[in-house]
Amino acid sequence: MTEQTATSQFATTISSDTRFADLDLDLSLMKGIEALGFESCSPIQAKILPYTLEGHDAIGKAQTGTGKTAAFLITLFNDLLANPVEGERYLAEPRAVVIAPTRELVMQIAEDARHLGRFTGLSTVTLIGGMDYAKQLQKVNQRPTDIVVATPGRLIDFLQRGDIQLDRVESLVLDEADRMLDMGFIPQVKRIVRATPRKEDRQTLLFSATFSYDIMNLAKQWTFDPITVEIEPERVATETVDQRVYLLESRDRLSVLQNILNSPEAKSVIVFANRRDHVRKVYERLQKKGIECGILSGEVTQAKRTKTLEHFKSGKIRVLVATDVAGRGIHVDGVSHVVNYDLPEDPEDYVHRIGRTGRAGTTGISISFASEDNAFLLPDIEALLGLPLKCTQVPEGLINS
8 A cells, every 4th residue: 555654544453343435424535535445444433433523522532543633634524525615715714723732743644634635625734833934824825725734833823923814713623632731732722722713613623642630621611512432542552562671771772772773673663762862862873883763853853854754754764763742743654663762751652652563454563671760660651551561681682792
């Protein structure tokens, strides 16, 4: 299948009995789904679409890799196609808005939208920081915009300058609301929501990996009589990923990582570290050892990050070293290994990290390095997963004697 990046939002290892053909979708939208080779809905799609396609608001608890992106995109496309605007349309007045916390995630959602909606004639525009404002403004003013996918900060920039109007928005999607809360974006999101029609006059879909008190309180403010759908993360995280934890001393991590990357089965690898300086250090050390790799972190310009992701998707480079925020938007099928060079301090990040592999019906391997300074983080990860992680010594072939 050629549309690698788009497939990730449909294909999960778990499918339901509900078929897309049973949902009475617009024919041009259905053509896009069929072109991607998909027939059956994932569990979250099967649970949520019968309601959202009828115009109901929804709150979804789901990790990445469950097909939630396709669930909300299908809802948006079908609604826009079923209710065409009568009379004249104006520039810079989108009909649907999707807000996501990171640039990479916004770009991934927009790419999925382009694949999914290729036969619909509907337009999607991305608004993200770190890229040329004038070029984005030009796209907004090129033709009437149907869907805007944006990070909160850049959308606020457009609103403040009067370069976009949200008073005609029919559908609003808030993706990874928990991450937006963690990253301090909620004040910005509140301003954006206030710029849209009142909740009774728009459809609102909110997705979050967790349902904390704060998230549920925001959902109550922003949605109108929503249905709630929960997809538990354990099956997504564990059924398709062989999770390994290697006990080792901190000073041995780099040499073990190098040996893993040099093994023939390590075809496409993402290495996660907790901090930018760790990511930079690992990247530079691997480059010195002759291992071609890319770096994804907040210190790298958006243009460079986009190019690096393209090279990774195409196989030009087979190793990425990333922070959690930068890695959140990586949706690439065929990742063979995820290596946690640092154990994540937030157990939710562990689930997100290992969810980069074992996607689209394949299996993958995650390897976590546990040493004296971070092994205390393992119990919280095990509690979230609902199962123990087997800790072993590093296999002989991977440790330098």
